Each structure stands twice: as structure tokens, then as C-alpha cells.
Amino acid sequence: MRPIFVIHNNTRSSEILANNLSMQMNFTIQNITTNNLDNIDHLVENEDAALLIIGLNENKEIQFYLNKCKNLRIPYIFIKNNLVLYISNFVEKQWF
Numbered sequence: 001m002r003p004i005f006v007i008h009n010n011t012r013s014s015e016i017l018a019n020n021l022s023m024q025m026n027f028t029i030q031n032i033t034t035n036n037l038d039n040i041d042h043l044v045e046n047e048d049a050a051l052l053i054i055g056l057n058e059n060k061e062i063q064f065y066l067n068k069c070k071n072l073r074i075p076y077i078f079i080k081n082n083l084v085l086y087i088s089n090f091v092e093k094q095w096f
């Protein structure tokens with residue numbers, strides 16, 4: 001099974017989205033701590049990740065994560081307060 005990587009940042013909505021996607025697509029969930037972000041592109045490629053979900057709790061965080069994810073070749077999603085922002089190619093569907 002391919003993993004879904006999740007950066008929670010104390011947000012419940014990213015966990016809910018990851019659980020819903022993993023059940024429907026038969027993926028596993030792996031949490032990433034903010035300490036592992038320097039080599040996130042290598043981490044997700046080595047694990048053959050299906051996608052990355054990033055929970056945001058403040059607006060100022062998004063640029064930091066955009067910079068870290070710019071070399072990723074998988075879909076990544078930013079979620080804040082149950083509002084999902086589709087950043088890369090991903091099929092739209094209501095998950096909540």
C-alpha cells in the first residue's frame with residue numbers, strides 16, 4: 001500500500017481528510033514531524049507516497065511549506081479549517 005504523508009500542525013481537519021482518503025483508496029497514513037522537512041522530497045519519493053496533506057493553522061505558514069514542496073512530484077494539499085486548497089492536480093471531491 002502506498003502511504004499518504006500528513007503534516008498536522010495541530011489541525012484536526014488534515015487528520016480527517018487523510019483518514020477518509022486512506023479508507024477510500026486503501027492507502028496507509030504516515031505522519032511527518034516538522035523536523036523532517038529539509039529532505040521531504042527524498043522522503044516521499046523513497047516511500048513512493050501517493051500524496052502529501054499539510055494542515056495549516058496560520059496564514060503565514062503557507063509560504064514556508066510552498067518552498068519546501070516545490071520539488072515534489074506528487075500531489076500535495078493544504079487544508080485549513082476544513083477548507084481544502086488544491087495545489088496540484090487532484091480530483092475534486094467532497095470529503096467532509
